[in-house]
Amino acid sequence: MNFTETITKAAQQAEIKAEAKLKEIDRLIDENQWKVIEAFQKHQVSDFHFAGSTGYGYNDRGREVLDLVYADIFGAEAGLVRPHFVSGTHTISTALFGCLRPGDELVYITGRPYDTLHKVIGKPADGTGSLQDYGIHYGEVALTSAGKPDWEAIKERLTSRTTMVGIQRSRGYDWRPAFTVEEIGEMVRFVKNLYPGMIVFVDNCYGEFTELLEPTQAGVDLMAGSLIKNPGGGVASGGGYIVGRADLVEKAAYRLTAPGIGGEVGATLGTLRGMYQGLFLAPHTTGQAIKGSVFASAVFEDLGFDTHPRWQDTRTDLIQAIRFTGAEHLIAFVQGIQKASAVDAHVVPEPWDMPGYEHPVIMAAGTFIQGGSLELSADAPIREPYIAYMQGGLTYSHAKLGVLCALQNMVEKGLLQLD
Numbered sequence: 555m556n557f558t559e560t561i562t563k564a565a566q567q568a569e570i571k572a573e574a575k576l577k578e579i580d581r582l583i584d585e586n587q588w589k590v591i592e593a594f595q596k597h598q599v600s601d602f603h604f605a606g607s608t609g610y611g612y613n614d615r616g617r618e619v620l621d622l623v624y625a626d627i628f629g630a631e632a633g634l635v636r637p638h639f640v641s642g643t644h645t646i647s648t649a650l651f652g653c654l655r656p657g658d659e660l661v662y663i664t665g666r667p668y669d670t671l672h673k674v675i676g677k678p679a680d681g682t683g684s685l686q687d688y689g690i691h692y693g694e695v696a697l698t699s700a701g702k703p704d705w706e707a708i709k710e711r712l713t714s715r716t717t718m719v720g721i722q723r724s725r726g727y728d729w730r731p732a733f734t735v736e737e738i739g740e741m742v743r744f745v746k747n748l749y750p751g752m753i754v755f756v757d758n759c760y761g762e763f764t765e766l767l768e769p770t771q772a773g774v775d776l777m778a779g780s781l782i783k784n785p786g787g788g789v790a791s792g793g794g795y796i797v798g799r800a801d802l803v804e805k806a807a808y809r810l811t812a813p814g815i816g817g818e819v820g821a822t823l824g825t826l827r828g829m830y831q832g833l834f835l836a837p838h839t840t841g842q843a844i845k846g847s848v849f850a851s852a853v854f855e856d857l858g859f860d861t862h863p864r865w866q867d868t869r870t871d872l873i874q875a876i877r878f879t880g881a882e883h884l885i886a887f888v889q890g891i892q893k894a895s896a897v898d899a900h901v902v903p904e905p906w907d908m909p910g911y912e913h914p915v916i917m918a919a920g921t922f923i924q925g926g927s928l929e930l931s932a933d934a935p936i937r938e939p940y941i942a943y944m945q946g947g948l949t950y951s952h953a954k955l956g957v958l959c960a961l962q963n964m965v966e967k968g969l970l971q972l973d
Contacts, residue, residue: 723757735765846957931946
C-alpha cells in the first residue's frame with residue numbers, strides 16, 4: 555500500500571485509541587441485524603418475493619411484502635418502498651407534495667435543510683412547480699449556536715396555520731451535530747404539546763441503523779430516505795422509502811403515481827432481490843461505515859484538525875465532517891478519497907456546478923452504485939468554512955484505506971507535514 559511509516563503509525567494509534575468505540579458499534583450491528591431478520595421471518599419472505607413484475611405491476615407480492623417489512627423495522631403503520639424514487643430528494647419531495655396542499659405551511663425547526671431541497675421549497679410564484687409556487691407557505695427556525703433546537707423560537711414561530719414541521723436528522727452541509735432519536739422524540743413531544751394535530755416529518759437520510767430505534771418509533775408521523783444510502787446496504791441499485799402513518803403514506807403514494815392508483819401499481823422489474831438483500835445487509839454495512847467515520851475522526855483529530863463528531867461522540871448518522879484551512883486542502887482530501895476507490899480510481903474529481911446545489915461541489919464517488927453514499931465517498935461545497943463531509947465504506951478496511959490515501963495525497967502535495 556506504500557504508505558509512509560508516519561501515516562501507518564498514525565493509523566495504528568487511532569485504532570488503539572478508538573478500540574472500545576469500535577467494539578460498541580459491533581454490538582449495535584448485532585442487535586439491528588436481528589431486528590431485520592425478525593421482520594423477514596414475520597412476513598415469511600421467500601425467494602418468489604424476489605421475482606418482480608412488469609407492466610402495471612398488479613399483485614406484485616414481493617413489492618407488497620417489502621412495504622410490510624419496512625413498516626415493521628421502522629415501527630410504522632405503513633411503508634412505501636419503490637425503485638421509482640430517483641433520489642433521496644425525490645423521495646422527500648414526494649412525501650411533502652403528497653401531504654401538503656395550497657395554503658398549508660411547512661416549517662423546518664432544524665434550520666435550513668440540505669441544499670438540494672432549497673429548490674423543492676422554492677419561492678412564491680417562481681414558475682418551477684416548487685412548494686411555494688403551489689401556494690404552500692414555508693418557514694424555518696434557526697438552531698442555537700450549539701446546534702440545538704431553539705425551543706422559544708419554535709414556540710413563537712409555529713401557529714395553528716402550520717400544517718407540518720420538518721426535521722433534518724443528518725447534519726447536511728452544516729457544522730452541527732446530527733440529531734439522535736431521543737432528541738427527535740423530544741422535538742415531537744414539544745410540537746405535539748403545542749399542536750397535537752400537526753404532522754412531524756423527518757428526513758432520515760444517513761440515519762438508518764445508526765441507533766437501535768428509528769424516529770418513527772419516537773412519535774414521528776412521516777419519514778423518508780434513500781436506498782442508495784444506509785437501507786440499501788450497498789446492493790440496491792436505486793430507490794427510496796417512505797414510512798409512517800398509513801393515511802400519510804397513502805397520500806405520498808398518490809403523489810408518486812396518481813390519485814386513486816397510489817401504491818397498488820408500479821412494476822418492480824428486476825429490482826426486488828437487490829432491495830431485499832440490501833436491507834438484510836444494511837445493519838452490517840452501516841456499522842462498517844460508522845466505524846470508518848470513527849477512525850477518520852480519531853486520525854485527523856490527532857493531527858490537529860477540527861472534526862465533527864469527535865471520535866468518541868455518539869453517532870446518529872454516517873457523516874464525518876473535517877474542517878480544513880483552505881480550498882486546496884479540502885480538494886486534496888477529496889481527491890485522496892477517490893484514489894482509494896476500486897471504481898474510477900484513475901479519475902481526479904474537480905469542483906463543478908452540480909444540479910440542485912448553490913455552490914460548486916467536489917465529490918469523490920468511486921462507487922458501484924452511482925451516487926451510492928453508503929459506499930466510501932466524500933463531498934464538499936467550495937465555500938467557507940472549508941469542510942469536507944466523508945461518509946460510507948461498505949467495509950471498514952476500505953474506509954481506513956480511504957482516510958490514509960487522503961492523508962498521503964495531502965502530504966505529497968505539500969499541504970500537510972507529519973512529524
